[in-house]
Amino acid sequence: MSATNTSRRKSEKNSILMEYLEEDFVKGSPLFTHNHDAMCILDLDMKVVKVNSAFETLSGYSYLELKYMELQSLFPLDKDKVFQNFERSILGQVQSYDCTMTNKLNDTFEIKMISMPISVLDEIVGFQSIILERTQTHEDLLNSEKLSVSSQLAAGIAHEVRNPITSIKGFLQLMKAEVQHSDYFKIVEGEIEKIEVVLSELLVLANPNDANFKNENLKSLIENVKTLFHTQAISNNIKIDVSYDFENGILLCDRNQIKQVFINLIKNAFESMPDGGTLTIESKHYNDKNIKISIKDTGIGMPQEIVKKMGQPFFTTKEGRIGLGVMLSKQIIKNHNGSVQFWSDTNGTSVEIILPISLLSLKK
Ligand SMILES: Nc1ncnc2c1ncn2[C@@H]1O[C@H](COP(=O)(O)OP(=O)(O)O)[C@@H](O)[C@H]1O
Ligand SMILES: [Mg+2]
Known part of the structure; x- marks a missing residue:
């Protein structure tokens, strides 16, 4: 589709969104207008088109100031995260994540953002976001x-x-x-x-903060970790599948720390497959600035209560272990400006790590 066609399509969708807000949305509007939680409606460019008064109070801006403001500008500390989750909402998924909001007075606070697509006649025309102030602070x-x-x-x-x-x-x-x-x-x-x-x-x-950042080739790093698990994989009847959609993914990272993350997560995956299974490690370009590495196992999985506790210090369900692996891994990824998320059900567990690509690979 040409650029003019795409922008025409976008503006058509925008008018559908406006029509929807004027007509259908009004019916449910008390829920929006009088909600104690801050809510906003965004168009496909992530620009604010409608907010409720709780949103004005939380952000410190009036509706007129907020109108057509890009949502990311309220999240200068978490711009990429908000953008990445928004991109996922475009695919029709509801996203829920924690991030840091900055209000008009430049105060920052932790919030939980829930973002869902607005579909009219099966087409996504915009988004509704609900912002919950984090009581877990x-x-x-x-x-x-x-x-x-x-x-x-x-x-x-x-x-x-x-x-x-x-x-x-x-x-x-x-x-x-x-x-x-x-x-x-x-x-x-x-x-x-x-x-x-x-x-x-x-x-x-x-020493989680004693990092030594250098440009490192992700493929060689993962291959290196794979070798460490080679013997254990054979004796535990575990197949390791590794794939990349690049040759030269370069991360600016502390090699030992990122290796430690992979080792911790793969160890957990192995421990969840006592009777064997498959471990899949997939690395892909996530967008032009980030790489996504997913580590999936076909193990016993874990209930949602446990997924929620992942990353708490000293949380373990295993005899004789200390429950620091996930916490450490999350800490390391955070220090590398990345993010990590866990999904799990009875078919196994999947960990998704997003890390920024080094400027060196962007130049290539
Ligand atoms: N891949 C996985 N499959 C199932 N459960 C997992 C997985 N990864 C982590 N867990 C759960 O999370 C807990 C914490 O993991 P971790 O921090 O590595 O500590 P430890 O391995 O020492 O118990 C584990 O005890 C386990 O219950
Ligand atoms: Mg562990």
């Missing part, structure tokens, strides 16, 4: 406080416990040769190994 605050305290604690404990463990291991080796009950040693050694696993996870938590 207090909970988030607690989580981040818990996180910073736990990072410091983790570092302290890990360093303090590591040295004695190493010396206990050494002396055990020496004693093993002299004592008869060598079975006991196996048990003690097994327990020490478990402590070491926990310590190594705690140590990663200790």
Whole structure:
């Protein structure tokens, strides 16, 4: 379709939207006008066409100021996120996500945005967004406080416990040769190994911000992680399918941290498939600025209550684990200006990571 045709089509859809707002929408209008939640209607260019008074109060702007304003300008800190979710709404999906809004006085606050397409005669002509002020802010605050305290604690404990463990291991080796009950040693050694696993996870938590950003080839990074799981995949009867829609996807990232994210997520996927299955890792250009990597398993999945808890520090459903993998991964992705989302049902779990492409690959 030519550019003029597309813009003509857009303006036709715009008039359909206006007609709909004037006629049909009026019937449900008390729900819109008098709603305590901030609501707005957008056209296909993401421009504001109608707001309720709760929206004016929340944003600090009057309707006249807001009219034809691009929605993203109210979200300068989360512009890309809002845009990406909007693009998904265009495909007809309802989107619900957390982001940071900035009002006229330049105050910022966390909100939950629910955005849904408005269809007239099966064609999407605009969008309705509902903005909920996040009541969980207090909970988030607690989580981040818990996180910073736990990072410091983790570092302290890990360093303090590591040295004695190493010396206990050494002396055990020496004693093993002299004592008869060598079975006991196996048990003690097994327990020490478990402590070491926990310590190594705690140590990663200790330095999440010590990043060393460089331009890295995503394909080689993923292939590298795949090799790490090769033997385990064979012994657990898991097939690993990897695909890319590019050769040279370059991320500006800390290679070890992004590797750690993939390792954490793939480990979880493996642990969800005790009887084998398929792990699919797919990397694609998401738009001209971002790459999307999805990691899917055919494992046991998890109920929605658990999906909601993903990323809380020390949340685990597994015996002998510490529940830091997802939290750490989310933290790392956030530090890379990316986003991560989880979906799960009884057919398995799917994780979608969106990361910005380095300017280097944009030039190619
Ligand atoms: N791919 C997955 N399939 C099913 N459940 C998962 C998956 N990934 C994470 N989970 C759930 O989320 C919890 C937290 O994961 P994580 O933070 O990695 O901690 P841990 O693996 O130490 O339990 C897990 O205990 C599990 O219940
Ligand atoms: Mg884990």
